[in-house]
Amino acid sequence: MTDNLTPDQNSAILDRMLLIRRFEEMLIDLAGDHNFGHYHLYIGEEATGATVVESLTETDLLLTTWRNHGHLLARGADPGRMVAEILGRADGYNKGRGGTLHLTVRDVGFLSTSGLVGGAVGLASGAGFALKQAGEDNICVVFFGDGAMEEGVVFEAMNLASLWSLPVLFVCENNNSGAISAQEGGFPSSEIAASRISDIPKSLNIKSELVDGADVAAVHAVIAEAVGGMRKGSGPAFIEAYTERWPGSRPLWPTQATGVTQLAAAWDPSLITGEYAGWIDEFDPLIRFIRNQLDAGVLSQDELRERDSKICDQIAEARAFGEASALPGPESALDGVFAA
Numbered sequence: 001m002t003d004n005l006t007p008d009q010n011s012a013i014l015d016r017m018l019l020i021r022r023f024e025e026m027l028i029d030l031a032g033d034h035n036f037g038h039y040h041l042y043i044g045e046e047a048t049g050a051t052v053v054e055s056l057t058e059t060d061l062l063l064t065t066w067r068n069h070g071h072l073l074a075r076g077a078d079p080g081r082m083v084a085e086i087l088g089r090a091d092g093y094n095k096g097r098g099g100t101l102h103l104t105v106r107d108v109g110f111l112s113t114s115g116l117v118g119g120a121v122g123l124a125s126g127a128g129f130a131l132k133q134a135g136e137d138n139i140c141v142v143f144f145g146d147g148a149m150e151e152g153v154v155f156e157a158m159n160l161a162s163l164w165s166l167p168v169l170f171v172c173e174n175n176n177s178g179a180i181s182a183q184e185g186g187f188p189s190s191e192i193a194a195s196r197i198s199d200i201p202k203s204l205n206i207k208s209e210l211v212d213g214a215d216v217a218a219v220h221a222v223i224a225e226a227v228g229g230m231r232k233g234s235g236p237a238f239i240e241a242y243t244e245r246w247p248g249s250r251p252l253w254p255t256q257a258t259g260v261t262q263l264a265a266a267w268d269p270s271l272i273t274g275e276y277a278g279w280i281d282e283f284d285p286l287i288r289f290i291r292n293q294l295d296a297g298v299l300s301q302d303e304l305r306e307r308d309s310k311i312c313d314q315i316a317e318a319r320a321f322g323e324a325s326a327l328p329g330p331e332s333a334l335d336g337v338f339a340a
């Protein structure tokens with residue numbers, strides 16, 4: 001895919017992808033030191049979230065799922081306050097009430113994060129309705145997994161979005177390829193009767209595209225076109241972004257299956273080893289994007305190392321901030337409770 005992004009855009013996307021990768025790798029370590037319950041990582045899907053936000057304005061709205069860290073970081077949420085929330089601490093974005101599964105950040109446009117499969121999709125059509133009533137050209141983007149396509153509410157939400165021409169961008173992150181079944185000890189994956197997920201919205205007259213979710217330029221091309229049309233009132237759009245599931249997200253609990261990412265693997269094949277070498281070499285979106293930027297001559301190995309080192313420092317600070325944050329006091333137990 002020819003590059004349709006400016007050097008500044010590519011650079012911003014690379015920083016977001018690095019930030020997400022290093023945040024998620026840190027969380028695996030953090031989970032070894034703290035019991036914060038079940039959690040989900042965005043490793044392997046970074047190119048999608050980091051690129052989608054490039055087409056958004058500050059006043060657009062967003063919704064996401066339990067696999068939300070990458071979307072929030074891409075949109076500019078503070079990693080320290082995210083760690084605090086994940087650890088259930090008072091400085092967390094949701095005062096420790098949401099944890100990883102319901103981590104949401106209003107300051108950067110997220111209305112809510114739903115732990116229900118398909119939950120965010122129904123809310124997105126509601127948000128799209130509100131935006132249309134307001135008469136501005138803002139849009140609502142909802143990220144959800146392939147599993148959501150099994151839920152009735154998703155059909156209803158897409159149907160209304162189409163009938164009422166609502167400005168909703170449905171981004172289905174299909175990471176089912178390479179998943180192992182729940183019976184085999186894997187994280188639940190989807191079973192959809194349609195040959196392709198992206199065919200389903202077409203039956204409701206929603207413009208729908210299938211894209212390699214690990215290819216930054218390809219994601220940008222389809223998203224920019226969809227968003228451009230939506231801002232002119234063309235109604236909803238649907239993007240199926242498929243990725244090969246990261247081996248560390250195949251079991252029920254995340255594992256550091258591919259090791260801490262060595263960025264030099266982008267130019268030194270001797271570093272690509274182990275059981276999942278094939279995933280790193282062919283499917284890792286970060287390694288792919290670094291190779292692409294090096295080949296294009298817009299990034300040097302030294303510059304990459306320097307930027308990564310700054311991001312690793314930022315993540316270490318975020319972890320320290322979260323771990324130093326206090327648990328919410330007992331006197332705050334009823335804060336935010338609206339009915340007794």
Ligand SMILES: Cc1ncc(C[n+]2csc(CCOP(=O)(O)OP(=O)(O)O)c2C)c(N)n1
Nearest residue numbers: 067115116117145146147148175188189190
């Ligand atoms: C309504 C509902 N049913 C079941 C679950 C349990 N559950 C949590 S995640 C999940 C699979 C989701 O897969 P997918 O939507 O593809 O997202 P992924 O985690 O692969 O990104 C299921 C069945 C749930 N959270 N909500």
Ligand SMILES: [Mg+2]
Nearest residue numbers: 145146175176
């Ligand atoms: Mg999935």
